[in-house]
Amino acid sequence: MSKYVYFFGSGKAEGKGSMKDLLGGKGANLAEMTNIELPVPPGFTITTEVCKLYYKNNKKHPTGLEKQVEDNIKKLEKATGKKFGDPSNPMFVSVRSGAKFSMPGMMDTILNIGLNDQSVEGLVNKTKNERMGFDSYRRIVNMLGDVVMGIPHEKFEHVMSELKRERNVKVDTDLSAEALKELVRRYKALFKKETGRDFPQDPREQLWLAINAVFLSWNSKRAITYRKLNHIPDDLGTAVNVQTMVFGNFGNDSGTGVGFTRNPSTGKKEYYGEYLINAQGEDVVAGIRTPKHISELNKDLPHAYRELVKIYQKLEAHYKDMQDFEFTIERGKLYMLQTRAGKRTAYAAVRIAVEMVKEKLIDKKTAVLRIDPHQLDQLLHKQINVKAKLDVIAKGLPASPGAAVGKAVFTADEAERMADEEGEKVILVRNETSPEDIHGMNAAEGILTARGGMTSHAAVVARGMGKPCVAGCEKLHISEQRKELTVGPHTVKEGDILALNGSTGEVILGEVELIEPEMAAEFKTLMEWADGMRKLSVRTNADTPNDAKIARDFGAEGIGLCRTEHMFFEADRIKAVREMILADDEPGRRRALAKILPFQKKDFIGIFKAMKDLPVTIRLLDPPLHEFLPYDDQQISELALEMGVPEEKLKARVKSLHELNPMLGFRGCRLGVVYPEISEMQVKAIMEAACECTKEKMKVYPEIMIPLVGHVNEIKMMRELCVNTADGVIKETGVKVKYKVGTMIEVPRAAVTADEIAEYAEFFSFGTNDLTQMTYGFSRDDIGKFIPEYIAKKVMDVDPFQTLDTSGVGQLIEMAVKKGRSVRKDLKVGICGEHGGDPKSVEFCHFAGLTYVSCSPFRVPIARLAAAHANLKSQKVSQGVSKDK
C-alpha cells in the first residue's frame, strides 16, 4: 500500500526538505527542521498525492488513508504523552494547507482541533485560565463553522456584536470568561441552526472535516484564479499538515518570541530577538505588552535560553544564512515553530554576506547572489525611517529614488532664494519642470510635479542629480500664483513642510525622519567581488562633468549616453540656439551655430577630463526644435522682445514647428539630414575637444552616436558627415584621435534592418525607452490613462518602461544583435535606455550578448551587481533567456 502520511517529531522525520513536490513547502520545511533536531512540535503531513487521488476518485480518500492517519495520531500521542480529546490531559492539533508554491486563496489554518465540551475543561485545569480555554473553544467553533461548513462569517460576527452590546464591552478581549462561555453556547446554537447538526464533539471528526476542507480549498475559485494568473499547474495538489499545538500561555514557565540569528538592521553578529512570558504568538505581534530583549530570557528561563543559543548556531550552520524564527516555550520546554531566511536591510545584507564569506560559511558567489540589486538603492540615497508614521497625502510616479524633506516652494527662483539666502531645505513643486527651472531643481532637496512621466524633464534631470523626485502626481492641483497646492482635503502653502519618497512615489505632509545612506567597507568588498564575476560592462548616462564624476566614483566604466540637448538649454547659449532655429537660411543657421561651437567644445572638454581614459558616447542633438522655443503667447512676446525679432515671426515659427505627435516627429537624425550644419558643428566641437585633451596627454575615446536611425541611408549619410568633419579636424589640428561612429537602435525598423545599418555603424546602442514606445505603440507620457488598469487587470505584469519587455521588445533587440554581428563581427552593442539600471533588464542584456549597459549614475552599482548575477545565472542555465509570458 502507498505511503500517504509522513510523520515528523522526536528528532526524526520521515520526509525531508527536498520533498516539496510530495509534502508541499510547509511540510518539507517541518521535516527539515525536525531532521536537524530542532525541537519542532511533532506532527504529520498528508501528501499531495492524496489530494490528487481525492479529486480523481470523485472526492473520496484513497483506501488506507484513514488507518495511516490514525496510526500517526497514535504516534503523536506517544510523542507528546497527551491524548487527543482527553478531558484531563488533552492533545490539540492544528491543520494547515501546504502546496508546493505558497498560494493565497487556499485555506490557511484551523487551530485547536480536539477542543470539545470535555477537553476544554482539561485545558482550563492545566492552564488555570478559564478565559483562555473558552476563548480557544469559541474560536474552533467559529473556524469549523465558517471555513469548513460554510456558515457566513458575518453571522458569527453578529452573535459576537450582540453579546458585546449586552455586556456593554467594546473589544473582544474585554469579554469575561463567563461571557466567553455564553459565546461558545451561542456559537454552537448558530452552528446547529445553520447546519442542522450539533457542533462535532468527536476530535477525529473535527480533524477529518478540517482535512477535507483543505482538499476542497485547492479548487476554490480564488485558488484557481491565482494559479491561472501565476501560471501554476492545476494538477499539483496540496498537502495537509497536522501538527500538535503548544501553548506559550500556560503560565510563567511558558512564553513565546521571535529571533534573528544576526541583527537584521545592522548585520552585526549577535543574538537578536524578543519574547513575552505567558503569552501567545499573536500577543507579540499585537504590541499590547512590550516584549523583552532575548538576552533577558537567560534570567527568566535559563534552561530554555541555553537551548535557544545552541539553536542560533545550528540554524546558521545548517541554512548558511541569517535566519529568523518563531518559538514557543510551554512549561519550560522550547519549541521551534518556524524558521526561514530573515528579512534584513540592505546595509545588513551586505555586511552579513561579506562576513559569512570570512567565516567560511558561504563562498563569494553565494555572497554576491545574496544581495538583491534593487536593495542597493537604500545604500545610495537617504531613506525615510520606516518606523515613522507617515501622513501620505498623494502618490505619484517614483521618478528618482531617495527621500527628501523641506519647505514647499512653487517657483525655481524662490527655491534658489530660500536655499541660498535663508539656508532652508526646500521641495520644489511644479506642474512640470522645464530647462528654465534647473537652478531651482539644483537648489531643492527634492522635486514634485503634477504632470509628466518617468522620462519627463523633472524625472530625467532629478535622476541625473541624484535627487529624489515624485513626478506625474496627477491628483495635485498646483497654483503657482496662489503659491499653494491642494489635494483632496489638504492644502499646502509655501513654507509648509513636505516630504517625498522618490522610491515609492509617496508625498507626505509634515516632518519625517530621514536616514542617511551608509557605504561601508563591506560594500566595496562585495562590489569588487561582483565586478570579477560579470561579463557586461557598465557605463553611465551623464551629460555633465559632475554627473560623470559621480558615476565614475560609483564604478562606471565610461559614458554610454551623453545627451547634448541639455547643453543647448544652458543660459549662455540658449539665445544662439534660438537664433539658429529662427534663421531664414543655411548661412543664418551657420552664423548662429558658430556662436554655440565654443560652448559645446568646452562642454566636451569637461566631460572628457572627467572620463579620462574611458570611452565617451556622445549623442547628437535629438529633440524636436520646438522644445527650445516657448509655447505660450506671453513667453513668446517676451522672447520676441528679448531677441529683437517681430512677435509675428516668432509666433509663425513656433506654429510651423508644432507637431501633433512630437515623439514621432522631426527629431533625431532627421534634424541632421535636413540641417547637416547642426551635426557638423557638434562633431567639430567633439573632435576639437578630443584633440585638445589628447594634446594635454589625456587618452580620450569619443564615440559619436546618431539618434533615431530607421533607414540605412540615414546612418550612411550621417556617418559620411561625421567622418568628413572629424577627419577635417584631425588634419587641421595634426592630433590623432581614434573615434567611432555608431547609432542608436530605438526605432523598430532599425532593429529589423540592423544588418544593413551595421555596415555603417561601429556600435549599436539600444534606446529602449523609444524602442518600447514604438514597439508597443504607446507613448510614455500618455500611458497613465490605461497602464495602471492594465496592471490591475493583469494584462501586463509590469510597466514595460520599468522592466524591459523581453518577449516583444526583447525579440527586436536579439534580432538586431544577431543581424548586426552577422555583418560586423566585433560590433559593440549596448543599451542606454532607462532599463540599463533595472536588474531584470540587465539580466536580459547579458543573455542577449550585449557588450555593456549604461544607466544613470546612481544606478551604476545596481547594474554592476545585476550584471554579476546574470553571469552567475548563465553559468547555471547556459542556454537561452527565459521569456515573460
Add this chain to the structure above:
Amino acid sequence: MSKYVYFFGSGKAEGKGSMKDLLGGKGANLAEMTNIELPVPPGFTITTEVCKLYYKNNKKHPTGLEKQVEDNIKKLEKATGKKFGDPSNPMFVSVRSGAKFSMPGMMDTILNIGLNDQSVEGLVNKTKNERMGFDSYRRIVNMLGDVVMGIPHEKFEHVMSELKRERNVKVDTDLSAEALKELVRRYKALFKKETGRDFPQDPREQLWLAINAVFLSWNSKRAITYRKLNHIPDDLGTAVNVQTMVFGNFGNDSGTGVGFTRNPSTGKKEYYGEYLINAQGEDVVAGIRTPKHISELNKDLPHAYRELVKIYQKLEAHYKDMQDFEFTIERGKLYMLQTRAGKRTAYAAVRIAVEMVKEKLIDKKTAVLRIDPHQLDQLLHKQINVKAKLDVIAKGLPASPGAAVGKAVFTADEAERMADEEGEKVILVRNETSPEDIHGMNAAEGILTARGGMTSHAAVVARGMGKPCVAGCEKLHISEQRKELTVGPHTVKEGDILALNGSTGEVILGEVELIEPEMAAEFKTLMEWADGMRKLSVRTNADTPNDAKIARDFGAEGIGLCRTEHMFFEADRIKAVREMILADDEPGRRRALAKILPFQKKDFIGIFKAMKDLPVTIRLLDPPLHEFLPYDDQQISELALEMGVPEEKLKARVKSLHELNPMLGFRGCRLGVVYPEISEMQVKAIMEAACECTKEKMKVYPEIMIPLVGHVNEIKMMRELCVNTADGVIKETGVKVKYKVGTMIEVPRAAVTADEIAEYAEFFSFGTNDLTQMTYGFSRDDIGKFIPEYIAKKVMDVDPFQTLDTSGVGQLIEMAVKKGRSVRKDLKVGICGEHGGDPKSVEFCHFAGLTYVSCSPFRVPIARLAAAHANLKSQKVSQGVSKDK
C-alpha cells in the same frame, strides 16, 4: 580577332534585339528595326566590350578596332552611295552613346560629323539652303568643342550673343546665312584659342574624337552618381552608335513626322500621326508650324505614304503592341529613326489591349499585364483636360484622386446652402475638416485643406465619397472669418472659381475643362480577365452602406475594414457619445451606451444588406475619446450649455483626456480593456444586426476586429468579451450566425509576437498606416517637415505611406504571417491600410501570402488588376519577393 563592330543597314543587321548586353539598348533596337526590314538609316554599333577594354587598357582602343570601324564606314558609303567628308556628295553621321540601361548623365548625341569647310559646300549645293548648311556646321563646331574638348558652353553662348547684338536680332533663327557663316568663323577661332589647335577638318578625326568622348562619358561624375543611385553596376560599359544622317529639310520632297499605330487617346485602330514637309524633327516639336495629319501625306508624297502604311502594319505585327515612331523622308525616301511602345491614355490602353486579344495579336495575360493599375484612376474619376493651360497657385497632398471645379466656399453650411439652394458647384476650403463638416463635404465637388495628411479626416472621408481632395496644402492662409484664402500673391474670395486635381495635389485658379470618366465595355472585359488571374481577394474599406454599394459595383468581395468611429460622429448620436465620455462611472457610461446601441445596430443592418452574402470586417472603436469632444474654449462653452453640464467639468474632462502623442495614446483595444462596456455595446449591435438580417434570409458573415493589439493578453481578454457577448445575442435571439473574431496587426509588437496572438485571433488584418508609423517612428501628420527633404536627398525613394516599405515594415508583415500561420494554419490574413490600393504594395501582399487586400472603394479596380499582375509575375518568378534596396 574579336568582333567589335556590328553593322546594320540595307535590311539586315549583324546584331539583334536581344543583344542589349553587347550592343546597348539603342544599338539592339536599331538592329531589331533593321532586321524586320524597316528603312533604318544604316550605321554600326561599337560594342560595350570595347568600352570595357578601353578602361582595362588604360584608355586605349583594342587592336583592330580602327580597322573594323574603317571597314564599316566603307559599308556605309556603299549603302548610301555617299562619301564621308566628300565635298560634292557628302555622308554625315551621328554618334550616340547607348548603355544597356538608359542613363542620363552620359553623352547624348553629336550630330553632323563629317561637316568641314569643304563638305559644307556640298551640303549647301544639295539642299540649295545655305542657311541650313552653315547652321549645321556651327553646331558641330560647338558640340565637338563643348562636349568633346571641354570648352565651357558659356563661351560659345557668349560669342553667339555678341553676334546677335551686332546684328540686332533677338532669336537664333533670325540670323542670316551670312551671319551664320561669320558665327562658324568665330566658333572656330574660339575653338583654336581654347584648345590650341584648329577645329579638326578630317571627318575621321571628328568621328574618333566623338567615339572617345562617349567612352569617357561612361565615367563622368554625373554618370557614376546616377549608377550609384540606381544600383547599376559600374562594369557594364556603354556601346557607341554611329549612324548615317538623313535630312527632312532637303526640299519639298523631304519631310519629317511622328506616328502612332493606333489612336493614343481613344485606342481606335486608325493611322495616327503628323508630319511637316521640308522640316527637321525639332520643327515638329517646336510647334512653330502646324503639322498636317498623316492622311494628307498620301497627297504630298504618295510613295512615302504607301510605305508608311505598310510600316504601320509591320510594327504591330512584330512588336505586338501599339507603337509610336519617328520618321524622316529625305528626297522622297522614307527612313524610320526610332520606334517604341506608344504612350496612351488609360482609356486607349484598355481598348487596345482588349482589341489586340480579339485580333489574336496577344493573349489575355499579356493584355492584363499591359495595363498599369495606376492608370485606372483616370477611368474612375473626372480628369482635367491636359491640353488646358492651368494657373496652378499651390500644391498640396494628392489626397483623393480626380478633379473638380467650383466656387470657393469656406464653411460647410455655406457649401450646403449654395449647392442645395442655388445649385452651384462648390469647392469646400477649410484649414482642416472635422466630422461637423460632413454635410458640407457631401455637398461640395471637391475638398481643399491647409492642414492634415493623407489620412486626415478630409482625406479619408473624401476617398470614401470618391470626391477629389487636396489636403495639407500648407502654403495656404485661410481666413474663415474674412471668407478668403491667400497664397503668395493670390487671394481667392468666396465665389471665386477654383479647380482641384486630387491626383496631383494641384490647386488651380479659374475655370478648367473637365473630362468625364468613361467606363467602356472593354474595361469590364479586361477586369474579368484579371479576376481570373489573381489569387488575392480584394475587399474594400467602407463605413457606410453607400460606400459599400459603390465598392461592390467596383468588384469588392467584402468589407475588409468598416470603421465604427465615423458612426459615433453622426448628428443623431454624438450627444450620447459625449454623455458616455463625461459619465462619472460605469453605470453612467452604460446608460449612455444604451442610447447609442439602436443607432449602431441600424448602421450595421444597412452595411450587411449592402454586402449581402459577403464578409464584413467591423473594427471596434479606435480613436482616442478626446476626438469626440471640442478643443477650443468657445466650443466647450457651447457644448456645456447644450449638454447641461458645468463648463468647468467639461473643461476638466477635455484636459484630462489631452494627450501629448495621441497616436501613441489611449485608443484602440486599450479603450475596450479599460471600458469593456463600450466594446460590449458594439459587439451587441453587430450581432443583433446580423441575427436580424439572417432572420430575413440574408447570409451575413460578420468579422469582429480588435484594433491596436500589442500584447496577447489584450486579444485574449477582448476575444472573451466578444464571444461572451455574441453568444449571448445568439442565444437570446435563437438565430445562428457564424462570426469570427480577429485583430489588426498595426503595432510592431503584435507582428513580433504574432504566434502568441494567433491563438486568439481567427484573422489578422495589417493596418499598415499605423504599422509604418510605428516601425519608422514617424507620424504621418508630422512628416511634412522632413520627408520631402528625404526624398530630395534620396534617403528614401518614395513616401512609405504611399508605397509599402517592403524591406522594413514588410519584414514585420512576413514575420507575422509566418508566425501566425505556424499556430493557426488557416489564419485569414489581409491588409486594410492605405497601401491596400497601391499596386506595388499589392504585389508585396501577394508574395507575402496574404489572403486579401482591402482598399477604398474607388481603388478596388486598381487592386484587382494589381493582384492579377502580381500573380502573373509570381508564376514567372516563383520565388521570394524582391526587396527594395
